[in-house]
Amino acid sequence: MERTVWSDQAATAADVTTLQVFRDLFSRDVLRVGEEISVGSMTLMFTDLRNSTKLYREIGDAPAFGRVRDHFDILEQAVAAEGGSVVKTMGDSVMAAFREPASALRAIWNVQKEISQRGSPPLFIKVGIHHGPCIVVNLNDRLDYFGSTVNVAARLSHFSVGGELILSESIRSDPEVTGFLEKNALPNSISRFQGELRGFEEAMDLWKIKL
Template sequence: MSASNYAVMFADIAGSSSLYKQIGDEPAKKAIFSCLALAENIICAHRGIVVKTIGDEIMARFDDPNDAIEAARNLQMQVDQNFSFDGAKMAMRIGVHYGPAILENNDIFGDAVNTAARMVSAANARQIVLSEPTVHALAQDLCALAHRFDFAKIKAFKESVPLYLIEWEATMGNVTTLMPVSRPATAESKRGFLVLQFEDQKHAVTADQTDYTIGREAQCDLVVPSPFASRKHAWVEYRRGKFVLVDHSTNGTWVRTGDNQDIFLKREELPLWGAGAISLGEPLENNVDYVIKFSL
């Protein structure tokens, strides 16, 4: 089956797990449902197609990357202006990549999807992060709103690639000025590695590797057959001198850190340090068979 170019968008609600604690389960569920419904309406209004929703995240595809960016900017504006529940302000994180992908039964597959997922994982609340191919495909007026702010390693590319933020606020008075960023150090200048131990096997993740994937799917670098794990549950990347665990799952990830604290991640990331443990999709105290140990 041949691939065609699509703009793939991921948009998720930043800090949704803390929203449940702030305003309670039912109000939070209603707020998230309303926010995702708004996202779906805006995507469709900009000639996009919703591929799926996963928890607090929506995935969409567009034939034209300009439509994807206009949808993303409109969504950020609408959420920023209209979504506050019981004093809790809601915010979105959005990532977009434009490139070849395979469409099958309204689902979409390929490196374009994985790269778009990396864009949203790099975004903070109220940000839209784009890949460089996306920026190059935009019309001049939208391209002028994009600013490079960082680099990241992505499997689809041989070298670290630049990441771009795109302006969306009606007034830029509250926008932080972005400092120019330098290209990260080459792999030869990096030191150290992360050891992941699952069952009786140890896996070394080095600084020069691209995303090291963990999940239930056979194609993952570390396969964990837990029924609570997502197919591609999380990944580890080396960024600015740190090994960072990035969750991209349905059920979340529990991490016992080097200082013996338990931290829950859901569509969030955490730098790893010392020695600890990782549990996919269930708390560590409930996990008997599928605990991953790590050490640095």
């Protein structure tokens, strides 16, 4: 009986690696360099600011950097509020991880709503979200994810022109995601299309959600 209760309450590798505080405190201690573990299925989100280079040119380096920095702060707070974590930043792009698809959707929905109302010109994010199996490794004292799921998620945002979410079928078919979109998405804001991803032979069924 005691062993059953403990098992029900035990945190999985997927659970703890999506907690920001765990990543901040224990990334270098969890895995030795070169080790890898499977964490089962994860929800991975990649974001990129639209026309950030143009923003620097239009309003100047210091103001533009301030806007970009604010966008990072808003995104990090929204991700953490949904139990996710920021895995890494790359320029003005972000990779984040969540346990559940709907958590990623709620987080980025709130981010786009907030940053579009701050300052001028308004900022818009290109977003791709995918769910599937991956592995976690210790890379440069940071826990990072690798595998086909990561590759797909990273490429999805390329189909967005900003202010749009690109969802894979594994995200769109999630019941909680469906319920969220039925409640929050505008009429005629959801469309289905087939996208060809670099490095993948077959086109994928994808969904575009206008925010």
